[in-house]
Each structure stands twice: as C-alpha cells, then as structure tokens.
Amino acid sequence: MNEPLSSTIAAIATPPGPGGIGVIRISGPEAPAILNRLFSPQHPVPKLQSHRLYLGRIRRPDSGQVLDEVLAVHMAAPHTYTREEVVEIHCHGNFLLLQEVLVLAQEAGARLAGPGEFTKRAFLNGRIDLSQAEAVLDLLTARSPEGLGLAVRQLEGGLSARIAQISEALLRLRAVLEVAIDFPEEEPEILDPPRLLATLTTEIIPALKGLISAADHGKIARDGIAAAIIGRPNVGKSSLLNALLREERAIVTPLAGTTRDTIEEAIAIHGLALRLIDTAGIRDAHDPVEDLGVQRAKQTLSRAEVALLLVDASAPLTAEDLALLQMAANKPLLVVANKCDLCRPAEIETLRARLAGQRVIPISARKGEGLAELEEAIFTLIAGGLGSGWDPGLTVAPNARHRAALTLAREACQRLKTGLQSLPLAPELLAIETQTALDHLGDIVGHTTPDEMLDRIFGEFCIGK
Numbered sequence: 001m002n003e004p005l006s007s008t009i010a011a012i013a014t015p016p017g018p019g020g021i022g023v024i025r026i027s028g029p030e031a032p033a034i035l036n037r038l039f040s041p042q043h044p045v046p047k048l049q050s051h052r053l054y055l056g057r058i059r060r061p062d063s064g065q066v067l068d069e070v071l072a073v074h075m076a077a078p079h080t081y082t083r084e085e086v087v088e089i090h091c092h093g094n095f096l097l098l099q100e101v102l103v104l105a106q107e108a109g110a111r112l113a114g115p116g117e118f119t120k121r122a123f124l125n126g127r128i129d130l131s132q133a134e135a136v137l138d139l140l141t142a143r144s145p146e147g148l149g150l151a152v153r154q155l156e157g158g159l160s161a162r163i164a165q166i167s168e169a170l171l172r173l174r175a176v177l178e179v180a181i182d183f184p185e186e187e188p189e190i191l192d193p194p195r196l197l198a199t200l201t202t203e204i205i206p207a208l209k210g211l212i213s214a215a216d217h218g219k220i221a222r223d224g225i226a227a228a229i230i231g232r233p234n235v236g237k238s239s240l241l242n243a244l245l246r247e248e249r250a251i252v253t254p255l256a257g258t259t260r261d262t263i264e265e266a267i268a269i270h271g272l273a274l275r276l277i278d279t280a281g282i283r284d285a286h287d288p289v290e291d292l293g294v295q296r297a298k299q300t301l302s303r304a305e306v307a308l309l310l311v312d313a314s315a316p317l318t319a320e321d322l323a324l325l326q327m328a329a330n331k332p333l334l335v336v337a338n339k340c341d342l343c344r345p346a347e348i349e350t351l352r353a354r355l356a357g358q359r360v361i362p363i364s365a366r367k368g369e370g371l372a373e374l375e376e377a378i379f380t381l382i383a384g385g386l387g388s389g390w391d392p393g394l395t396v397a398p399n400a401r402h403r404a405a406l407t408l409a410r411e412a413c414q415r416l417k418t419g420l421q422s423l424p425l426a427p428e429l430l431a432i433e434t435q436t437a438l439d440h441l442g443d444i445v446g447h448t449t450p451d452e453m454l455d456r457i458f459g460e461f462c463i464g465k
C-alpha cells in the first residue's frame with residue numbers, strides 16, 4: 001500500500017452480486033487515458049468534459065467487441081474524491097462483467113487498488129484528515145441511524161474542528177513556555193501560572209474529557225449495547241426475546257433445553273441500540289449439544305455489557321438462579337421475574353426480599369405485560385452507567401483509537417497541571433508535556449501517525465473505497 005501516488009489504481013466500487021448498476025472506479029494520472037481507450041461515447045465528442053456523465057459503450061480495444069452499455073464520467077483533478085484524475089464507469093451490476101472491465105482497465109495501465117486505497121489517497125493528498133477517513137469507514141458500516149449521523153458529522157470535520165481547537169489552546173500554552181525558556185530571568189512574569197492553569201482546567205482538560213465521554217456514547221450509538229438474556233432452562237428467555245422484538249424469532253417450547261445456540265437481534269430503546277442475545281438455559285447439562293450451548297451462553301455473558309437474569313416468578317428461587325446471579329454479579333444487571341401471570345403480587349415481594357439490593361422487574365413474556373417498564377429499566381441501567389447520562393444529541397463520536405489518544409493527551413495535561421502547581425517551575429518539562437499532548441492529538445487527525453498505523457486503519461476498508 002505504500003507505493004508512490006503516481007500509479008493509477010482501479011477497483012470495483014460496488015458490492016459483489018447482481019445489482020442495477022456496478023461501478024468501476026479508477027484514480028491516478030492515467031485514468032483519463034484508460035477511459036479513452038475503453039469507452040466510446042454514443043455521440044462522439046473531441047474530448048470528454050470533466051464532471052459530465054456520458055452514455056456510451058465499453059469495448060475491447062483489440063477486437064472492438066462491445067462489453068456493456070454504460071455511463072462514464074471523467075472527473076479532472078483536483079476536484080475529486082482522491083484529488084487525482086478520477087474516472088467512473090457505471091456498468092450493469094453483473095460481477096463477471098465488472099471483472100472483465102476491471103481486467104481491461106489493468107491491461108490499459110491501472111493496477112488493482114488495495115483496501116481503502118482511494119480514501120487513503122484522499123488523506124495523503126490532504127483532502128481529508130485521518131479522522132475523516134475513518135468516518136468514511138464508519139459511514140459504510142453503520143448499523144444504526146445514530147451511527148450513520150455521527151459518521152456523517154465526523155466526515156464533515158466535526159471531530160477535526162474540536163481537535164484543532166484544543167491543539168490551538170495547547171500551542172498558545174507552549175508558545176508562552178518557550179518564551180519563558182528563552183528569557184529565564186523574566187520567567188515568573190511571562191509564565192503567569194494561574195493564567196495557564198485556568199486555560200488548562202477550564203478549557204483544555206474539560207474539552208478532552210467531553211470528547212472521551214463522547215467516545216463512550218459513540219461506541220454505543222455505533223455498536224449498540226450487548227445485553228445477554230440468561231436464566232435457567234424454561235424460564236422464558238426466548239419468549240422474552242420474542243416479546244421485546246414483537247416477533248416470533250426464537251423457538252419457544254414447554255421443554256427445557258429448547259434453545260441450544262445463541263440468537264442475537266437488535267432493538268432500539270429511546271434511540272439506544274440494544275443487541276439482545278438469547279442464550280441456552282444454563283444448568284449442568286448432560287446432553288453434549290446442550291452442554292456446548294451452555295458453554296456458549298457463559299461466553300456470551302462474559303462478553304455482554306449488561307445482563308438480564310430471567311427467573312420464574314411462579315416458582316421459588318432455586319440454587320441455580322442464585323448461582324447465575326453470582327455469575328453475572330460483575331455486570332450491570334436486572335433481575336426479570338417472568339411468568340407473572342401465574343403468580344400473585346405477594347410472590348413478587350417475596351422474591352424482592354430474597355434478592356435484596358437487586359432491581360426486580362415483573363413481566364409476563366407470554367402476555368406481553370411489563371415490557372414497557374422493563375425497557376425503561378434497561379435504558380436507565382445503561383444511561384446511568386455513562387456518567388453524564390445518555391445524550392442522543394451527540395455531535396461527534398471519537399472511535400476507540402481516538403479515545404486512546406485523547407486519554408493519553410489528557411494524562412499529559414494532568415501532569416502539566418501538576419507541574420504548573422509545583423515550585424520551582426520547570427518550563428522545559430512543562431513544554432515537553434505540552435508537546436506530548438499535542439502529539440497525541442496529532443495522531444487523531446493523522447499529522448503524526450506512523451505508517452503501520454495508517455496501513456492498519458486503511459486495511460479495514462473494503463476494496464474500491
């Protein structure tokens with residue numbers, strides 16, 4: 001992927017499989033020449049105009065055989081996705097046909113693009129920064145409307161602008177420190193530690209904290225929260241999944257051990273994406289298949305972010321219920337008392353007394369009762385874990401890589417803060433911490449990002465993007 005940018009790259013930009021159209025994308029200095037070689041417009045023109053779509057045919061240059069009727073466009077540099085010469089050929093969406101056209105493009109001088117290489121060029125040519133390039137990936141893979149909205153805002157530079165603001169403040173701070181280093185005898189007047197501290201504590205550190213919290217929110221908006229439904233066999237886990245989905249998704253039978261594999265489905269509560277995972281009823285199984293399902297349920301629980309422990313409210317709690325409670329105790333947890341249609345309110349109170357300290361939500365999955373209360377409780381459980389509460393109006397959402405860099409920047413700022421509060425002041429050390437914070441912020445937008453990191457980031461893209 002680290003070839004010179006002077007090469008011309010080509011790829012199929014649409015997914016495999018039949019479709020209305022399939023697009024071949026070519027970028028690089030040879031792109032217009034390649035188009036001229038393969039494409040003959042319906043109405044011959046001396047030269048294709050930039051950014052205009054032409055109807056015509058793709059032909060084999062050697063035999064003149066027509067491969068497809070297409071729309072083609074040449075977009076002249078620099079007003080293109082990559083800032084290079086770009087050509088797109090809109091064929092019919094047949095993968096064999098697209099591959100043939102791609103081979104012709106290669107024979108005419110292009111080489112196959114690597115994953116994300118078009119976007120990487122947009123980054124290397126300075127059209128977008130690294131956080132925007134990553135937003136392209138988020139945009140392609142978003143699974144919720146919230147994730148989509150966040151990706152678009154990040155693509156438009158929402159995160160870049162915040163990073164620029166914080167970096168700006170740090171640069172001002174560094175400038176002051178540098179003057180103080182150059183004029184040691186005037187150091188106290190120049191430095192004015194209270195003023196620098198104020199910038200740090202009211203401007204820089206809160207902004208970093210805000211972005212870190214936005215990253216936590218963003219993860220939820222993008223990926224949703226995994227909620228494992230666990231419980232003894234036959235307590236109604238699959239019935240609860242179906243009830244929350246309002247769809248008969250999982251098989252429900254009166255037999256214990258019905259669910260043997262995990263089933264995952266998504267729902268949204270107040271815009272918060274929840275991935276509900278139905279598991280095999282957990283007990284010491286003897287059937288080897290059921291046993292595997294049980295192991296998987298335990299794994300699911302360990303990977304889930306929250307647990308819904310389902311118990312049968314119409315029967316007394318068992319040692320297995322309590323063992324499951326133990327197993328899930330290290331996560332945010334709700335106890336859901338199912339089959340309330342079979343019991344009296346007093347029995348719920350007994351259950352609550354025995355599970356003192358646990359939030360118990362009575363429901364009937366079969367009759368659809370208590371579901372709204374359960375959804376509210378799940379929402380509160382998750383939103384409460386976010387510190388500042390769930391903020392659906394999130395405007396930027398740093399990803400895990402950004403979050404790590406933001407955390408390192410914040411740590412450097414904390415050390416800077418401590419340094420400014422200690423005497424005697426050591427402007428050289430303070431300047432180093434300031435630079436450390438700036439470098440970590442630079443990593444986010446790609447100013448200082450090493451090549452291996454770039455390869456890793458763009459390697460996640462599909463080919464053709």
Ligand SMILES: Nc1nc2c(ncn2[C@@H]2O[C@H](COP(=O)(O)OP(=O)(O)OP(=O)(O)O)[C@@H](O)[C@H]2O)c(=O)[nH]1
Nearest residue numbers: 233234235236237238239254257258259281365366
């Ligand atoms: N009365 C009543 N019966 C219910 C309720 N929820 C589930 N059941 C019944 O309980 C039985 C077991 O339900 P499932 O949803 O298959 O239970 P499960 O926990 O998924 O069971 P396994 O997959 O075997 O672990 C079925 O006969 C359901 O109809 C409820 O709220 N009230």
Ligand SMILES: [Mg+2]
Nearest residue numbers: 237238258259
């Ligand atoms: Mg089940």
